[in-house]
Amino acid sequence: MVSMSSPTRFLVVGALAIAVYATLPPGVVSSVLYCVIAVGAVASIPVGIRAHRKVSTHSWWIVASALSFWVVGDIAIAVMENSGGGVPLPSVADAAYVLGYLLIVVALLSVRSSGTPMLSPADGLEAAIMTAGVGLASWVVVSGPRGERVPDAGTWLGIFYTEIDVFLLVLLVFVVLKRRAGSTTHWLLGAATALMVVADYTSYVVVADGPAESTILNVCWLASYVLFGAAALRHDERPRVSTISRAQTGMARLTLLTSAVAMTPVVMSIELMRGTPVTRWGPAVVIAASIIVVLGAVRMTSFLTLLQRQSRALRLAADTDSVTGLANRGRLGRRLHEILGPEGRDGVALVLVDLNRFSDINQTFGYAVGDQVLTEIGRRLVDTVDSSATVGRLGGDEFALVLPGPVDRHDAVAVAIAAQRAVGAPLEVRDMKLTLESSVAVALSTDTPHPRSEELVQRAYAAVVAAKSRQPRLAVYDHTMDIDRIDQLRRMGELEDAITGGELEVFFQPRLDLRTGAVSGMEALLRWRHPREGLLLPAAFLPSAEQTGMLPAVTSFVIDTAMAACRRWRLAGLDIDVAVNLSVRDLVDSSLASRVRTALDDHGLPGHAVVFEVTESSAMTDPERSIATLEALRAQGVSLSIDDFGTGYSSLTYLASLPVQQLKMDRSFVTSLASDSANLAIVRSTIALAHSMGLHIVAEGVEDEHTLDVLRGLGCDAVQGFHIARPVPAGDVVRTVKAVNSAVGAARTAV
Structure with a gap:
């Protein structure tokens, strides 16, 4: 059969x-x-x-x-x-x-x-x-x-x-x-x-x-x-593999x-x-x-x-960003050129949105998650404008909104603010809420007669560089920014030489302990003594240093200089600590803890002699890696502080998960304490919150005696500000500390 x-x-x-x-x-x-x-x-x-x-x-x-x-x-x-x-x-x-x-x-x-x-x-x-x-x-x-x-x-x-x-x-x-x-x-x-x-x-x-x-x-x-x-x-079988090409x-x-x-x-x-x-x-x-x-x-x-049909599809693909589905750089440029026309039409605005530290998301969660975030940000930006505007991605972490107008400065800034708020709304990533910050720039065609599209884009880039160094991170282009941008590019070329050439200096500002009436520590503040431009504050060069990858070298310089100074103070009989600020780049740097351990050993300092300050926003950019770095630092005995507390977006639950021992209230709440009842209530509740969590509370921005008295009455643990002392070079710290201690002691005796 x-x-x-x-x-x-x-x-x-x-x-x-x-x-x-x-x-x-x-x-x-x-x-x-x-x-x-x-x-x-x-x-x-x-x-x-x-x-x-x-x-x-x-x-x-x-x-x-x-x-x-x-x-x-x-x-x-x-x-x-x-x-x-x-x-x-x-x-x-x-x-x-x-x-x-x-x-x-x-x-x-x-x-x-x-x-x-x-x-x-x-x-x-x-x-x-x-x-x-x-x-x-x-x-x-x-x-x-x-x-x-x-x-x-x-x-x-x-x-x-x-x-x-x-x-x-x-x-x-x-x-x-x-x-x-x-x-x-x-x-x-x-x-x-x-x-x-x-x-x-x-x-x-x-x-x-x-x-x-x-x-x-x-x-x-x-x-x-x-x-x-x-x-x-x-x-049924799969066809055999063939070497015959299409x-x-x-x-x-x-x-x-x-x-x-x-x-x-x-x-x-x-x-x-x-x-x-x-x-x-x-x-x-x-x-x-x-x-x-x-x-x-x-x-x-x-x-x-x-x-x-294929030609139309190819043209669309050539004009479309493959990640977000928005217009790409080429299409945005053509659209801007089309709107401006040969005569440079007035009333056209270009809003540039740059996501700050977005690369950290790619490095932490991978590019697939990064693409999802970019897509969501693009969707939010589309929702902030009407159908006449063109929203696109220029590349990387940069988005652009072309407003055909006619729009004036007020309207363009309103769109920029809405875009910044849209980006700043919490993002759900792998069961975690992340908050992105952005630097937003506005360039208007009315600023110069008959502008070309390339000029408007260049102005927007100049403005976004300026936005990175201010709060809020939003800037409208003016002609001085071109000069500032050139200066910043020049500074970046000079910064590496400044590190090795001794042009960077660390100043120190006292922190007064209100319970003992004596200086308990110094905050290290970086300055650049530029040969042409004089003494530069960190805002003039650190944002660009962060972008160019030079920040780790700068951080190492500050840590080493601060610890060396602290060692000298302690040998001189001052039992004080030194505080160093860390950026988000530092928090995701896996080598930071080992470098700190080496510096402590080199200078013979105990861990409790050093305080590291981080902002809420920087700690929230990459929670997992940030907490891992903070815990590694804490394991070495150093103290950790949340700087500019009250200006970020962290929840109390998240705050409780951070291995910190100190909160530092932002100066924006402290400077108007005497005249603003709302700020007074915020400061009072913040002090109570810190104490209920077993944290030390510091108020910065103390500019007068009345503010100092109010903070003392509210139970604040420590203060810092120009009323106590201005930042001084390392060589003047001992004299300054003794002067502050003497003045505070005399005042308390008089009372």
Whole structure:
């Protein structure tokens, strides 16, 4: 008993049955065996579908239906042949054959891969063009022997069969080319179709000379049936890896198309050289050429339509940022140029949004999360403007909003503020809330007559540099910023030499302990004694140093200088600590803790002699890495302080998770303490909050005696400000501390 689930055994049994058929004389027995073999092939298809769950199941059911119609036609012919009446052309069997061929075409066109049809309408058109070219040769071959007689129904039927065979073969080739490799199933289907083509062509050449039977032709048709059945019984398999490139498959299709189109002049040339009367081949040439021209025109139209669609898609892709889907730099530039026009239209504004320290997100969470953040920021910025504005990403962490206007300074600044607030709203990243800061710049076309788009962009960049060094980080361009920007670029080139050349200095400002009435520590404040510009504050160079990667060297210089000074003070009998400010870059620097450990050892200082101050915002930029760094520092015994407390966005829950021992109230609440009842309430509640959490509380920005008295009455632990002492060089610290202690002691004695 042969297992129908095995394609190999099915092929062997089919071959043996066909061999037996070939030895039988024409008659009822051979006809019955022919039909049995054909029915067995058809029955194998449902077996294969159920056993192996074919991917293109619907296509295989259509093939089964097609072969069933062919079997019906075969049975009809067998009945007619064995009844002695002969087989007319056309006959009832031909109706079944035609339906079967059409169903095979439908089956091939419905083959799907990954849910989409493998053959497109364009493939069908190209196959039809190739078939028309071959059809011309078929006309000559099939109708040629009939001389000059008008082709009869049998001839037309023969041409149809041969043409539909060629069409099927071309479609099957296209399927293989689309996959760029053929599976065994494809080769079996190809062999089945090829045998059918050979048999049909040979049959209708014979039919053109008169009725005849050919056992060889019947063997070919039976072999085609068996190959169809074997293909259905095979497991679906992935195509073998092929070295054929898409360019090569495209060239193969072009060659086939060219050959088909060239068939018309080739046939004309051959027939003219043979002296064949035009009346025999002329109509065929006209029909074939007409079909090729019409189908070629349709294919060319569809091809041009595809090119136009792809061109539009490419233009859109070229103008679109791949991460956010917004306009990219090129599109923004063209839009700005278009709005300004050749005369430099007034009332146009460019708002530039630069995300501060965005690279830390990429380094911490990866670029995939960074892209999600950029996409969300882009969506928020779009929501801040109306539809007339163009929002885009210039690249990296920079966004731009082009406002066509007319807008004035007030309107542009309002948009800039809205954009900054949109960026600053908390972001949900991996179950954590992050807060981004941004530097926002505004450049207006009204600032200069007839500005060009490039000039407006340059002004916006100059303004964003200025915005980075101020609070809030928002700036509107003015001409002095160009000078400032040039100065900053020059300073960056000089900063490295300043570190090694001794131009950087550290000043120190006392922190007064209100409980003891004595100075308890000094805050290290960096200054740059520039050879041309004099003494520069950190805001003039640290933001750019952070961007250029020079900040770690600057931080190391400050830490080393501050610890060396603290060591001298303690040797001089002053039991005070030194506070050093850290930036967000420092907090995500995995080497910071080891560098601090080395510095403590080098200067012989205990950990409690050093305080590191960080802002709320810097600690929140990358919570995981920041907390890890702070805990590593705390493990060395140093104290940690939240600087500028009250100006950030941290929650009490987050604050409680930080390993800090001190809060330092921002000066904005302290300076107006005496005249602002709201600030007084904030300071009172902040002091109470710090004490309830077991934290030391420091108020900075104390500028007068009244503020000092109020803070003392509220229970503040320590104060710092110009009223206590201004920042002084390291060499003046001992004298300054003694003077402050003496003055405070005298004041307390007087009270």
